[in-house]
Amino acid sequence: MFGQEVKDWLRLSLIPEVGSRRGIKLLEKFKTPGAILKARLSEIREVENIGNEVAKKIVENRDKIDLDKQLKLIDKNKAEVIPLNSQNYPAQLKAIFDPPLVLFVKGKILPDDYFSIAIVGTRLASVYGRNISEKISAQLAERGLTVVSGGARGIDTSAHRAALRALGRTIAVLGSGVDVNYPLENGKLFDEVSKNGAVISEFPMGTEPNRINFPMRNRIISGLSLGVVVIEAPIKSGALITVKHALEQGREIFSVPGEANKFNSQGTNQLIREGAKLVENADDIIEELKDVIYGKLKEKNKEKIQASEEKSILPGTGLDKEEEEVYGLVGRENTHIDEIAGRSGLNAAKVLGILTRLELKKLIRELPGKVFVRP
Numbered sequence: 001m002f003g004q005e006v007k008d009w010l011r012l013s014l015i016p017e018v019g020s021r022r023g024i025k026l027l028e029k030f031k032t033p034g035a036i037l038k039a040r041l042s043e044i045r046e047v048e049n050i051g052n053e054v055a056k057k058i059v060e061n062r063d064k065i066d067l068d069k070q071l072k073l074i075d076k077n078k079a080e081v082i083p084l085n086s087q088n089y090p091a092q093l094k095a096i097f098d099p100p101l102v103l104f105v106k107g108k109i110l111p112d113d114y115f116s117i118a119i120v121g122t123r124l125a126s127v128y129g130r131n132i133s134e135k136i137s138a139q140l141a142e143r144g145l146t147v148v149s150g151g152a153r154g155i156d157t158s159a160h161r162a163a164l165r166a167l168g169r170t171i172a173v174l175g176s177g178v179d180v181n182y183p184l185e186n187g188k189l190f191d192e193v194s195k196n197g198a199v200i201s202e203f204p205m206g207t208e209p210n211r212i213n214f215p216m217r218n219r220i221i222s223g224l225s226l227g228v229v230v231i232e233a234p235i236k237s238g239a240l241i242t243v244k245h246a247l248e249q250g251r252e253i254f255s256v257p258g259e260a261n262k263f264n265s266q267g268t269n270q271l272i273r274e275g276a277k278l279v280e281n282a283d284d285i286i287e288e289l290k291d292v293i294y295g296k297l298k299e300k301n302k303e304k305i306q307a308s309e310e311k312s313i314l315p316g317t318g319l320d321k322e323e324e325e326v327y328g329l330v331g332r333e334n335t336h337i338d339e340i341a342g343r344s345g346l347n348a349a350k351v352l353g354i355l356t357r358l359e360l361k362k363l364i365r366e367l368p369g370k371v372f373v374r375p
Contacts, residue, residue, distance in 0.1 A: 002071060002081070008033035009083035013101040014065045014204055017057045020098040025049055033083075033101075037062055073205035077179045080105045090114070093223040096249050100202035100220065106178045106190075107198035113171065115293060116146040117285060118225035118246075120218075120239040121155030121232045122264050129155055129232035129264065132256055134162035136229060139282030141168020145293075146197065148173065148224050150217065151190065153183055155231050155239075160193055169197040173220045175213035177201055182209040214238055219245040226289050227252030229279060233267035240267050243276075252288055254279045280360065287362065319358075322346070326354045330364050330372050337370040 002010075012018060012033040018026070025048050030036045036044070045055035074081060082088050082103045090109055093099050103109075117140050119133060137147045137159040147163040149156040151172035163170035172193045174182065178201045181187035190199050202220065203213060218241050222228050228246040230253070233239035243253055255276040258265025272278050279285055286293060319327060329340045341351045355372055358364045364372050 023101045096223040104178045105200045107194035113146045116148045116225045118148040118228040119159040120242050123154040125154035130158040133158040137162035138166040141166035172199045174201040175217045176209040177205045177207040218242040222246035229254040231256045232264040235266045334371045
């Protein structure tokens with residue numbers, strides 16, 4: 001079942017002192033894991049960022065790895081090992097600064113998972129947060145995009161479940177081994193995810209959750225994705241660590257606004273102030289990424305996405321009755337707010353609020369002098 005090359009990759013990844021960055025440096029010099037596992041101490045210590053002490057530990061520990069235990073656990077849990085040099089390794093993740101040397105996978109990673117959007121946020125999500133997570137995740141899944149998240153309580157769990165209900169694909173990136181359910185109550189969810197996407201981890205089988213694991217796994221969440229959507233996050237939040245990785249990786253950042261006086265809104269609102277795109281639905285995300293998505297998605301998914309974009313600029317789609325009415329009064333030529341208010345029968349303050357919502361949805365544009373026009 002496991003060829004020698006895969007076993008070498010696995011053994012290398014299990015050496016505690018190696019890790020992603022040192023592993024990449026070692027591979028630059030020795031080319032293959034097999035060569036690293038046979039290299040002399042004097043050769044290893046010459047590699048950048050290794051040194052004599054680390055080289056000694058690598059040499060001492062490489063023969064102590066219990067490879068058989070890992071292979072049995074992988075087989076028992078019907079998992080797969082995807083090494084960095086595999087064609088099945090996700091292309092976007094491979095391109096980041098510090099990709100995992102191997103991925104442990106339950107389920108399947110497909111080529112179309114290139115078109116993934118990450119949804120992240122607090123574990124202590126409000127009803128609003130969970131609802132918006134479910135809404136955006138379902139919309140993305142319905143349009144053929146894969147939803148990536150971290151399998152945690154709160155926003156993550158809502159995102160995974162909504163993608164599954166929409167009959168879409170979703171990927172859960174764990175901070176433990178793929179055979180360790182954390183949180184415990186998500187065991188059934190992870191089983192469903194593995195059947196309709198993948199549960200993945202860089203951590204060996206049997207690894208229990210540890211606080212230091214989660215910031216590490218966050219770079220994988222962003223690395224797999226075209227962009228990261230943040231829904232409810234305090235200023236000091238794991239979701240914002242994912243954003244930091246995403247920025248380093250050149251990914252797009254999206255943020256859902258929250259109430260100004262809410263603790264969980266501080267991080268998301270700060271992101272918007274710093275330049276993250278404000279989003280309320282999947283169409284806002286697709287609009288930002290359409291050049292990538294249109295050029296590479298299969299025809300069936302292009303049609304879905306084009307249809308969703310058409311809906312986003314037509315009245316009656318996702319608008320309440322008053323929004324629909326006001327939208328209908330804004331034409332391709334400049335229309336002053338007083339004219340809109342007079343024709344709608346609503347007071348100017350209310351009309352202004354509705355126009356602001358329509359502008360946030362990118363259905364209209366405001367010009368100087370309280371004049372509005374359709375784009």
